[in-house]
Amino acid sequence: MSPVVCCAPPGDPARRRDGAGLSQVGAIAANTFRETIRDRVLMVIVVFALVMILGALWLGSISLGQEGRMMKDFGLLAVTGFGLIVTVFIAASLVRKEVEKRTVFVLFSKPVSRGAFIVGKFLGLSLTAAAVLAGMGLFLFALVWAIEGRPSGMVLAATALVYLQVETVMAVTILFSTVASAILSAVLGLCVFVAGQLSDNVLSLTRLGHNAVTEAASWVVFVVVPNLTAVDVKAAAVGEQAPDWGSVALWAAYLVAYIVVALALAVAVFRRREV
């Protein structure tokens, strides 16, 4: 049987079913934020992260005059690690959980498109990640201020760029979760983070070997995997040195573009899937 071509004109109420409207995206984002921020597991992880940052006080006390440096080093590591854990594990289950528990049927029987669903979920989790990282970053900022006696803007800048890294990994993890299980998506998301820390170095190393094949392979990896180290200013924050902000801004724009592409792919894949 040939498909029936349908003919409701654009703007017709009949088309509302496809609802890619901002109000649907906003509703899903707000709902996702509310749901995830109330999750007890998230709270436990955040409290644990704050305890870890406090633990840096002890490390600082045994480091002979390097308290502030140790606090920033260890604290930013904790912010990155826990921010990553929170977002990757929630992002991996965000789409899968709704499919497995059939909540997508409730949503897609309403004027909600697949695109609005993916984008709304991403934005909602982005708000949660922003709240979590802002909480941890401000806590670290206050501790460093108390120890060093002066505020460190670089701690806040480093935290903001950790947020951009985490957002990139979140978008990729959501893309994985449209085709893979939650566990596999989380593992792949973490792998992308690790690869994103190494791809720049691997490319530099393979260039030293002057082997066309390995160099080409590392170029492919460099292009496919987001270059997360390019916006990593933790070392500069610890040493209170100013990074090349122009370069950081360019790489930040690249990561934003990467996020957009990853989400567009996630929407395209999810549109083709039957839930």
Next chain:
Amino acid sequence: MSVAQSGERVETSPGGAGDGVALAVRGLRKTVHVGFWRRPVEILRGVDLTVRRGEVVGLLGPNGAGKTTTVKVALGLMRPTAGSVELGVASLSRVGYLPENPYFYEYLTGREFLAFCARLFGLGGREREERVARLLADVGLERAADVQLRKYSKGMLQRIGIAQALVNEPELVLLDEPMTGLDPVGRVEVKRIIQRLHGRGTTVLFNSHILSDVHELCSHVAIMREGRVVWDGEVAAALAQAATLEEFFMRVVGGGEAAGVAP
């Protein structure tokens, strides 16, 4: 009005189903591919079904007959392999749906969940608040309105599920196993809701295994077996051929093509 196309997403075309028809399913086929070798399995093998406006219709059939798939395809949640679905309502935004064994956002309260569903239909401000309050009253959940859904019983979840299906004041409501797993009190409450919908002129199609409920609520039934509707008609016509709906159902699904029962 609405037309589901083979292999494509459901779109809408007002008036497509014809006068007095709320849902018309024609020659609906659905094949899925399962397992590593992508073995094709035909779930629907040419479903024909017509639901007239204002009716309460029971869609019956043993497990695996294709009831849930028929409803999902009708809603555009699944793409048909072939066939068409036409809805006789103004738009798909005028259809309400309760999935089987619904599971909702456990950290939201009942009120927040309904408000979220209302927002998806573009309802805002006072209108949304009033709609949510009325629905909570309709399904008897006013006192639990501000309790998180993870603390709801199965019956309460089923009722909040029905409430979300009604948040857009639909003309056609599709309920997938609305009575499954409920205790007698829960079943009575859900039956009352369906009767109230019928009283307001809303068309209701629901899947069920509980034949006594179908007998009590429905004017018409359609019986599916192995991906086809093998009998459909008035409940009275079924009861003219058997002592009980259960006996009639067993004859239809147990024997050959409609087991010699008259339409």
